Amino acid sequence: MKSVVITGPGTTEVLEVEQPTAGPSDVLVKMKACGICGSDHMYTTYGGIPPRQGATPLGHEPAGEVVEVGSEVTGAKVGDHVVINVMATVDGLLGSGGAQGGFSDVIVLKDARAGVQFRVIPDEIPWEVAALNEPMAVARHATNRTGSKPGDKIVVFGAGPIGLGAVLGFKARGAGHVVVVDIVPNRLEKALLIGADAVINSADEDVFARLVELHGTAAPVVGVRGERPDSDVYLDAAGAPAVIATATSAAKQGATLGIVAVHKKPVEIDFGALLTTELTVVLSMGYPTEIFEVTDDIIANWRKCELIISDRIPFDRVQEALALAATPGAAEKVVVTFP
The missing domain is CATH 3.90.180.10 (Medium-chain alcohol dehydrogenases, catalytic domain)
Known part of the structure; x- marks a missing residue:
């Protein structure tokens, strides 16, 4: 053979x-x-x-x-x-x-x-x-790792297969609002068709300002300077250093940053500036339990999955x-x- x-x-x-x-x-x-x-x-x-x-x-x-x-x-x-x-x-x-x-x-x-x-x-x-089924399991494990709760406001960076799968995963977990950020227009169009509530083209839009517009402003907290979007979870499915910089600068106190993308070079993070935000950072690899958990969703929503x-x-x-x-x-x- x-x-x-x-x-x-x-x-x-x-x-x-x-x-x-x-x-x-x-x-x-x-x-x-x-x-x-x-x-x-x-x-x-x-x-x-x-x-x-x-x-x-x-x-x-x-x-x-x-x-x-x-x-x-x-x-x-x-x-x-x-x-x-x-x-x-x-x-x-x-x-x-x-x-x-x-x-x-x-x-x-x-x-x-x-x-x-x-x-x-x-x-x-x-x-x-x-x-x-396999890449959707990768995406589902990433959403599970973030611990998102029903009603949470989510930001997904990257509208490739894993990012789009994450949209489906966050929606399955009851997300209240999911925004997808990318620089490729047709990918953003797919994100909307699959179920994203809004999209941001970071090539020509101010991501920070748009997130404030879409998710509102987080309540002020002592030690966290300036207004922050009221987004609960950020997921990096893009693997670009700019994503980490954007997410950490926007994160409100108690937010979560999940990373499923592969970063091929070290990324600089200012932990001093992040300290008062108490940002939770989680990384995601593979799918310890999710490989067949996503199968039912694919069966039920295969026409949406086909768009990927x-x-x-x-x-x-x-x-x-x-x-x-x-x-x-x-x-x-x-x-x-x-x-």
Whole structure:
């Protein structure tokens, strides 16, 4: 079968590899869609993921169809549509340093257990939407980490897939008002369609002033200088230093700043100026419990989730898809589809 593998720094190849087989406790899944994550480009740039330098199968946002079920497996049958917990694959993280990757014709889930390695979804959910399950779990974990409460006023920086997923996540947690900040007009349009209450184009608007207009002014607190927007939670899904500067300068006393974006360089923060705000900073990585928590929301709101996808490219053009996704500003969410 064919599989996309990192073969050196900056290089991926579609190789012919041996197709896996299913044992009594395993499930064999034919890939139907797999999304491209920014980390795929990062892994490729580095030449792999230590200790698997130069031999890393790619693809960790998969959805597929069950084609074989081991005799000891319950909760799955041939023909089932499934989403996969790539952090629970027993032969290493699927597509992130493990033995297999989602950009392959077929994968095997070893020691497969329903609700742990996979979950069955309704047949009517489009494959490319099902492939959003993994990034939506990343976004949901980020919203959960902030501890947002019903009625909270939220600011999401970055209207990429994770930021848009966070909008859905905050709304699911009962947010009272969600503002999305970005510099790309069509991304902001998507944010509104998905459910954001307002958007701010930080390229031509004063973010601080607009937040005061949208969320009001926080009550004055001794030691916190100047007026601050009455926003409760800020989420960085952009990874730009300006986001941290904006959020920390705007934060009212007791606000929370969540960071799910990857910052590739150190960011300077003036903790002296922040001390009296008692700002809570939380970071978010992966999805310890959220991978299948978001599945029900995707099933219920798949038409909104579908808006996140910008490009659908067939597997026979996977190198083109990887190049497109790695080009800044060229695409928002690229999903590779399989026949």
